Amino acid sequence: MGKGGEKGEEEGECEKMLALYSWQEIQKHNSKTDKWLVIDRKVYNVTNWALKHPGGIRVISHFAGEDATEAFQAFHPDLHFVRKFMKPLLIGELAPGEPSHDREKRAELIEDFQALRKTAEDMKLFETNMVFFSLYLGHLFVLEFLGWLTLSYFGTGWIPTLLTALILATSQGASGNWWNHRHFQHHAKPNIFHKDPDVNMLKVFVLGDTQPVEFGKQKIKYLPYNYQHEYFFLIGPPLLIPVYFYIQIMMTMITRRDWVDLAWATTYYIRYFNTYIPFYGFFGSILFVIFVRFIESHWFVWVTQMNHIPMNIDNEKHKDWLSMQLDATCNIEQSSFNDWFSGHLNFQIEHHLFPTMPRHNYYKIAPLVKSLCDKHGLNYQVKPLLQAFKDIVGSLKKSGDLWLDAYLNK
Structure with a gap:
């Protein structure tokens, strides 16, 4: 999701030196004190941001250690606006050999x-x-x-x-x-x-x-x-x-x-x-x-x-x-x-x-x-x-x- 108008932002993200992660590693980060999300193959650490999440800590925590792309799209009418808050949370991306979606x-x-x-x-x-x-x-x-x-x-x-x-x-x-x-x-x-x-x-x-x-x-x-x-x-x-x-x-x-x-x-x-x-x-x-x-x-x-x-x-x-x-x-x-x-x-x-x-x-x-x-x-x-x-x-x-x-x- 997030095609077209968000291309410029995605290119900016790609300029960073991003770590590569497997789904096996990402799925470990699903606890109250350690939350990672995957959105459009990008990996975000939302552990601290979850407390500030306008939709509440529970909704975002439900997808810790998972691919949250579809939920992210479903709940946010203005994706371009929301992505501005996501930049500081970006820590990496899925490794090239990993599928875009978790758990088959x-x-x-x-x-x-x-x-x-x-x-x-x-x-x-x-x-x-x-x-x-x-x-x-x-x-x-x-x-x-x-x-x-x-x-x-x-x-x-x-x-x-x-x-x-x-x-x-x-x-x-x-x-x-x-x-x-x-x-x-x-x-x-x-x-x-x-x-x-x-x-x-x-x-x-x-x-x-x-x-x-x-x-x-x-x-x-x-x-x-x-x-x-x-x-x-x-x-x-x-x-x-x-x-x-x-x-x-x-x-x-x-x-x-x-x-x-x-x-x-x-x-x-x-x-x-x-x-x-x-x-x-x-x-x-x-x-x-x-x-x-x-x-x-x-x-x-x-x-x-x-x-x-x-x-x-x-x-x-x-x-x-x-x-x-x-x-x-x-x-x-x-x-x-x-x-x-x-x-x-x-x-x-x-x-x-x-x-x-x-x-x-x-x-x-x-x-x-x-x-x-x-x-x-x-x-x-x-x-x-x-x-x-x-x-x-x-x-x-x-x-x-x-x-x-x-x-x-x-």
């Missing part, structure tokens, strides 16, 4: 995916349509207005209150910086234990095929995991946002000093309380917003997990970018409702392959992604929405049964 990754597949990305750039699919997002923001304000209008016209009975809560639950949001910070960690190594925060279930659930067996053999039983597909309904959907995410979002905004996001959040609550205190009073408004978050959490969990929990969840396998994302994600059938209901996350495969692509362009690149998968015999999964919801519960039950079998096997 398929060169043809990687090259074809790079060509696909170039096609997407030529189609201007990474450019944001401000009209789309302006209309989307406007529709959120309309939903907030409809919530107020419902209570103004029908009063604060149970039915108007429930209807208003449903309306507001679809117009909620979170800190953009928090979302990017956490979500890029997920994108970097999706469904990989110890690297993807979204599969860190705090031992409340066991996921995939390997973790349940490991827990069972070690006689780990924090909860009766063979019933996790049932208690999921009591823990996952209702509590994720109002308890876990809400606390995490506020702490992240403060500790990372995301004052702009904090200001946006503050204006929302000022607007909210000014609107709903006249209807419910101060304490009633607090209970009402908790109820809204409770409903929103159900929507969020089902929409985000339908693409991931039923997929492969395992330890690090060091696959290429395309294969890794396809293992961890699936799409949901396209329809106007699915697009709106999921915020275009029904195109989860494209969302993962191109995390900086505006979501209104996913449907344009999707046929090309599928064609590439067909060429290389890769599984491009697309499911109906209700089947995807059902698969969440089914996969939890399967993992729970694997745990029980291993737990009882003496």
Whole structure:
């Protein structure tokens, strides 16, 4: 990656006397105190820079001792700008006899995916349509207005209150910086234990095929995991946002000093309380917003997990970018409702392959992604929405049964 406009910089780098390294040597530098990356055959020591990395130390550390070319390209819209910070970190390059990609990754597949990305750039699919997002923001304000209008016209009975809560639950949001910070960690190594925060279930659930067996053999039983597909309904959907995410979002905004996001959040609550205190009073408004978050959490969990929990969840396998994302994600059938209901996350495969692509362009690149998968015999999964919801519960039950079998096997 990084062809054309970066040629001058690359020529400047080549003027240095660079050491030559083998993959065997590079792969040794993958610890907390010693991190090397390979990008476009150049070797970089990012041990100290990792602490300053704008995307966080975890994302860059996930690729220590590996070829990070595809991830580097996926997460940085302006490669020319980022390379300016990389010059002091350059320590060498791959020896001439070494392949460009580590661990026997398929060169043809990687090259074809790079060509696909170039096609997407030529189609201007990474450019944001401000009209789309302006209309989307406007529709959120309309939903907030409809919530107020419902209570103004029908009063604060149970039915108007429930209807208003449903309306507001679809117009909620979170800190953009928090979302990017956490979500890029997920994108970097999706469904990989110890690297993807979204599969860190705090031992409340066991996921995939390997973790349940490991827990069972070690006689780990924090909860009766063979019933996790049932208690999921009591823990996952209702509590994720109002308890876990809400606390995490506020702490992240403060500790990372995301004052702009904090200001946006503050204006929302000022607007909210000014609107709903006249209807419910101060304490009633607090209970009402908790109820809204409770409903929103159900929507969020089902929409985000339908693409991931039923997929492969395992330890690090060091696959290429395309294969890794396809293992961890699936799409949901396209329809106007699915697009709106999921915020275009029904195109989860494209969302993962191109995390900086505006979501209104996913449907344009999707046929090309599928064609590439067909060429290389890769599984491009697309499911109906209700089947995807059902698969969440089914996969939890399967993992729970694997745990029980291993737990009882003496």
